[in-house]
Amino acid sequence: MKERNLSLGGILLLLAVLIYAGVLLLAPVVALISNTFQDGFDPFWKAITDGEALGTLWLSVRLAVIASMFNAIIGVMVAWVLVRHNFWGKGFLNALVDLPLVISPVIVGYVMIVLFGRLGWLKDFPIKLAFSWEGMLVLTVFVSLPFVIREIQPVLGGMGKEQEEAAYTLGASPWGTFWRIIFPSIRHALTYGIVLTLARSLGEFGAVAVIGGGTQGSTESATIYIYRSLNDRNYAGAYSMALLLGIISVLILIVMNNLRVHKRGG
């Protein structure tokens, strides 16, 4: 579609979109910012440099980083198998990849307890997954599972298998083929997927609240901290942390947008 200068109809459409996006997206953000800074900058600074708050943010960041790295590695493998291999039930498996996006995180947290809790079906599992950070990590991996896969799949599909096969014929190892042929092509899509995964992991609330138990100082993530601060009337703490997570999200957004330009450029 060709880009044009605005016509009269275009101005009207643009206005409608701007009002809609403004009310829907921008107004809530403005409300949050004005509430955070209503008593100046100091309460915000004090709230985000508070040891407890930083601890929860640190936990969230660690969970998000580890989950993203894990999903990046596994995601590439899954995407490659789903694109290059044919096997019975592939279509079904492929459709299931989106499930973590639609299933309610609370129920997933509860499933984890049914499986790994004290009376769980797998209660003798060697790693303690209920009410521990390891359990929170597994759930974070789960809720952000589709992003990397869904970003890489079209790229791999579009690339075709000829190059890979040529590399094998010439005697390259699978590992070498991956680094020389596949990786350079999927690099941008992979990074974009990781960024989406990071954003999603950072913001998870329902699932980690159920599985972690929300113990202060050990299994309290940044989002649980926001929830608790609201209940404790620590509004400065809650709004500041919400804003901080928002700022991190926007930074992630900026990265995302640069990548989108790259992706389009090939």
Added chain:
Amino acid sequence: MRKWFIIFTILLFTVSSFTQAQENEVTLTLAGFAVPREAYGKIIPLFQAYWLEETGQTVVFEESYLASGAQSRAVIGGFEADIVALSLEEHVTRIADAGLITADWQDNPYNGTVSTSVAILLVRPGNPEGVTDWADVVGRGLEVITPNPATSGGAQWNVMAAYGAAYRGYVDGYSADAEGALQFLTALFTDVLVLDADGRESFLTFERGIGDVAITYENEYYAGTAAGGEYDIIYPTSTILIENPIAVVDVYADKHGVREVADAFVAFTYTPEAQAIFAESGFRPPYERVLTPSEVEGEPDVLTLVPTTELDEERFPPVEDLFVIDAFGGWAEVVPTFFGDEGIFTKMIAEVKG
């Protein structure tokens, strides 16, 4: 490649930062319901100082505060809390039924109750709607706020307070029996606007300017006014005594080897200094149930409730008809008959809002 090496190093670092080791310390995990967080926040440092002086041991506390029912379910599911401080006796009973509390946790002079409060009505400053008792709340189009009994132990206290007041004949216009009490409850919940997940959230909703009357607790009123909130408290003529239990989770405490210090902490919460902090946070002390033979021959004994510490009547005024959950057979009976899937309340709320 170097970039990926750096990323990998960061990853290793983040993973390794999870591991922690401590020596010469003992860690106690406390699972509490959301409301008394401030009070425990003050009691814990006192106990830590006391225990350090007594034994030379440092106690590190891991605290978790969630809705009471959630906490109970988590402990049963494997959240290894050494001590539970919950809102409903029944939530502790569930843990005991799961085999995690082996001792008779109610075997102390306080019946296992560490703090109490009473269900009250909260109105806007100056009481613009002229609410003076339960009967004024219903049938006038007022918007009522109370938490959801499905998730909140506190909400179940509220429901039983209203039901009990009507049942005992303290709500004008409703007969003093099960039928009249249910009618009153139905009228009350017809006017309910928001059913938040727990007691504190419900209070904050009212604080945000929603609703005309909130059914809440005396201690929440004091916590709210201390934080600068403005509202008036109305004591109904008849209301329920809310008893919050505390107990050591024997199996977990033994597993962690912290029985001694866990028992000591529970005992510490009954000391005058700890009780003074509870009072400061707006909680009443445990009440003793005193049975006196009835003056009329053949009638059952008369139950009187006596606070175990003398009350400051300015702060904690006596209630004309104060009753306990025993009046309806205790929580073990009330929970299934009122709040089960086919319970009286569960059915009523579906009809009222349908």
Added chain:
Amino acid sequence: MAQAVAQLDSSASQARSPQIMFWGLRLSVIIYLSVMILMPIFVISVQGLRDGWDVFWTSITRPVAWNAIWLSVWTAGLMAVINIVMGTTTAYVLVRYRFWGKGLLNSLIDLPFAIPTLVTGVMLTLLYGPQTPLGGFLDDELGIKVLYSQTGIILALLFLGYPFVIRSVQPVMIKLDAAQQEAAHTLGASQFTTFRRVILPALLPAMLSGGLLSFARALGEFGSVVIISGNIPMRTQTAAVYVYSQVEGDKMASASGVSLVILFIALSTTLGVDYWYKRNRERSRERA
């Protein structure tokens, strides 16, 4: 593909290690996806149907449960419809016109992907609460209550779903055949007719798949809805919040039952999207 690789391998000097590796890889991927995704579904199914079909049926047909499911479905559905209209318009404006601040608007759209839904809930209470200027105005002057009403739920879902349609329509729009449009234009068709006859049919699959994805995503939304919905059974309690209250109330059977229904609806929608995609691809291939 596997056969092709195998043939290549046998002709190559390097034995069959890649083939074994690929089989291993395929197996691990299948196992991984099954454990991660099928396991939860399995657990929920077992929990929901453990006490028999009758108990499952009662647990989902109980008025409170049924109304929660219905509320989730119709609010998510209404959201998807509004979202398809506004999302397509937004994408059209973004692709079609040059204007100042376009880059900013384009970045802003991804905001709901990035912002934690809990923060969304907090932001909406700050914006529409009765003590805020906007909330006060809406309530006092217009009699519209946003918080603790179905309006609030729909608003939260609209926030959440906004990027889905745009991001699915945008790439298709960019590739749309400019010549086709110009031709229609030259033949005297008005801009609207061009849109209706040429652009819309080409976009429809992308619009629908974006809309359905946002619908499926909104069905299970919890973080923002739990804060602003008011949680009144039969009126503002959505399925996700109902499931939460059942889990907290230790009523696992009915929590699982309702989850299963929602899962079924969501899964059929995603499978539907998949089907749409495939059919559309085949069609466009036929045309070409």
